[in-house]
Amino acid sequence: MKKDYSIIVGGAAGQGSRKAGLIIAKIFKKLGYFVYIYDDYQSLIKGGHNFSQIRISDEFIAGRREKIDVLVAFDKKTIDLHEKDLNTKGILIFNKNKNPEEKGIGIDADSIVKHLQGKPIMANTAMIGGFLKIIGINWSIAKNVLEKEFGEKDNLNMEIAKQAYDSVNTLTKIEKSKAKNPEYLMTGNEAAALGATKAGLDIYYAYPMTPASGILHYFAEHEKDLGVVTIQPENEIAVANEAIGSAYAGKRTMVASSSGGFALMSEAICLSAISETPVLFVNSQRMGPATGVPTYSGQSDLLFCINPGPGDFENFVAAPSNSEESAIWTGNLLNWSWKYQTPSILLLDKELSEGTFSVSKNIFKGIRKEKELLWNKKGEYKRYSITESGISPLSFPGTKDALIKTSSYEHDESGLTVEENEAIITAMQEKRIRKFEEMKKIADSEDAIKIYGNKKSKIAVISWGFTAGAVREASENLGLKFVQPILMSPFPVKQMIKALQDVEEIILVENNTTGQLGVLMAMNGIYADKKVLKYTSRPFTIEELEDRITKAMKV
C-alpha cells in the first residue's frame, strides 16, 4: 500500500516551528520520500500561532490532508487547535515541561535544554530529537541531517537533540521509501529564482511584499553564488521602470510583487509592451482585493494578469502548480520575453511561493538561456524595423554605428515619436499583432497543459495554479480525468479542446469567488458545467475536494 503520512509541527510565532518542519522534511527526504510542506502563519511577528504540515508519500504530492498522523506541539495552543485532526491511531508529542497534564508522549524539552545550558528556543531541537526516536528514525540518519542543519560546530544543539532522542521510546517505525528519491526540497519562490538564473537572469529588482518576498530574500542571500545582482528600490514603480531600463541596456531582468504591489507596475507592463523591452514580472498573488489576506491563499488575479494594463497588447502568463513547474516556467517565460520582446507574467500564489515541494535533479539541467534575435550589424539600425514575424532585431546602447531609440509613445521604425502619420501608427500596431500571432504558436506547444488521471473518464476536472496539485490527486482518487492549463496567455485553446473532446461534464475547481479560469475558458469557447469554489483564504484539502467534487457530480 502507498505510504502517506502527515505531521503537524506547531508553536507560537517565533518558536521556530517552520525551521523544525523543514528539518523533519529533510530527514524524510533522506529516507527517499516525496515531501510537501504547507506553512501556515499570520501577518505578525510575535504572538500568533504558526504551524507546518509535512506530508510524505512515495508518490509526488502537492496538497495537504485533513487528518494527521503525528502532532508535534511546542505549545498548548497547538494541541488545542490540532488535536482534533489526529487519526485514531495518531500520536501527540508535546513539551512535558510546558503541559504536564497532557495525554500523549511528553518530552522534557525545557529541562534538557536547561540542563545543557542552552537557550529556551532550543527546546524545539529537543522536540525534534524526541520525535525522531518516537517514529523510529535511526540516530545515524538523524545525526547526518541535523549536523548539516545546525552546522558542524554547533555541539550544543546536537547534544540537546541526542539527549531528547535517548529520553523516549520508539512507538512506530516509518520505513525507508522505495520512491525515486527526489533530489531537492524547495519552495516555489526558490525554484522560480533558480529557474530564472538558469535562463540567464542578470538583475533582480523587488520591493518586499508577502508572499513574493521569499524571492528577494533568496536572491539577496545567494547573490554571490548565483551572480544575480539584487536590488531593492524605493517602490514597485521604480522596480518595474529600473528593470525596463536595465533590459534596454541588454540585461535580463525580473521583478516580483504580490497583487496590490503588482498592480502598481501596471503602467510599466504597458511600457514594456509598447517599447518591446523584455521584462519578466512575477505576481505571487494573495487573497485580494487590495491588502486582502496577506499570508493566506487565493487565486483572484488571473484575469488581471491576462489584461494587466490599458492598450491593445498580449503578454505571456503562466501559472505553475509546484516547484518543478515554477522553475521550468520561470525559465520559459524569461526566454520567451526575450525571444518575443514582450512582458511576461509568472503567476504564483501564496501556497506555491511558500510551500515546499520535492524537485527532481534533472529539472535544472533542462533550463538554459536561449539566444534572443540580435542585429546583424549590416546597414542602418532601426530598433523597430518592420519584419514579417513582427520581431525586430535587438541592439543595445554602446553598439558602434547604431542609434537605439526606444519609446513609450507610438513610434516609427527608428523609434521616433509619431502622432500625425496614420500609416506608420497602423503599421506599428500590426507589427506587434504579428508578434502576438507568433506567441500563440507557443500555446500550441505540448507543455502548455497537463492531463492526468483516468483519461477515459467522461467527467473532467479542471484546475490551475497551486490548487491543481490537490485537485489532481483528488480526481485521480475518484477515477476522473484531470486537466491543468499552465500557460494562461496566450490560452492553449486547441489543446484544451482536444483534451476535453470526449468529455461530457466539466467541473472547475478554483480558490476564488468568481471562477476566473471559467471566465477565461468561456472567452475561448469552453464552458464549465459546474464550479467548486473555495474562498476562505485557506487551500483545499484532499478530503474536502473528494467530497465536494463527488457532490458536484451528483447535482
Add this chain to the structure above:
Amino acid sequence: METKKINLDTNCPNTWCPGCGDFGILMAFKQAVTSMIESGTPKENIVITGDIGCSSKIADYLGLNSFIGLHGRSISLAEGIKMGNPDLKVFAFLGDGGCLDEGISHLIHAAKRNTDITVIMHNNRLFALTTGQFTAVTPKGLKTRSTPSGSIEEPLNPLELLIASNASFIARAYSSRIEDVKNLVLEGAEHKGFSFIEILQPCVSFYNTIEFYNERVYYSQNPNLESKESALKLAREWNYNGEGRIPLGVMYKTDRPVFESETLSLVPRKEDFEKCLKTHS
C-alpha cells in the same frame, strides 16, 4: 587631421513653441555632448532618458541613444540603464512636473543612493504639455488652468530638498545662458555620482518668465562646495515665489561612494549555481 562632423540631429519635426526655453537647453546640450565626444567619450556610450512633457521631447530631437519612458519615471529608467551597463553615460531629462510631482520619490532616492546619472530638470514651473496646470514649484497665487483663482499652495524648494537628500552634485542654470548650461552639463556629467541640474526654462505659452529671470539671475559659485550650510544659504536666496535674486552655478559638490560600483562589487564574476542547489539537498 580631419575630424568627422558630429551629427546630433534627427528628422523628427520640432513641435516646441517658438521662443520656448527648451531650444536653449537643446542647443547647450548638443554643445556639451559634442565636446564630450571630442574629448573621447564614444557617442554610442551616451544615453538619454525622457519623461513625458514638452521638455522630454528633447530625446526625439537628439541623434543619441534614447528611451522616452513614462511620466515621472525618467530617473528610474536612467538608473536601470546605468546599472545594466555602467560604462554608459546616462542623462535623465524631465520637467518639474515629472520630477517633483509624479516622480519625486525617485528623485530623492536616486540622490540618496548616489546613482551615477545626471538629472536635467527643465523648470518651467508648471505642467506645460497638458496646457498649463500648477506643479510643486508654481508660485503661490499663480493662475493656471487648474487654479483659476490662483494657486493656494506654497512652492517647494527643490534644491533644499536635494541637499537634504544628500545629492552629491547640485547646480542651477538658466536656459537663456547657453554657455553656462553647457558648462554645467559637462561638470555634472564628469561628476562621479548623482548630479542634479535645474534649468530655469521660461514657457512662453503658459508662464512667460523671461523678463523675470533676466532681472534676477546672477552667477554665484559656492565658495565652499562641500559645505551644506553655504549650499543651503544659496538655495534659500530664492523661494520660487516672488522677489529676491536667483543664484546660478554649482551649489554643492562632494565625493562619496557610487551606488553602481558598490552594488556590483558585491557580485563576483564566477557563479556557483551547483553550490546553491546543494543547500536544497
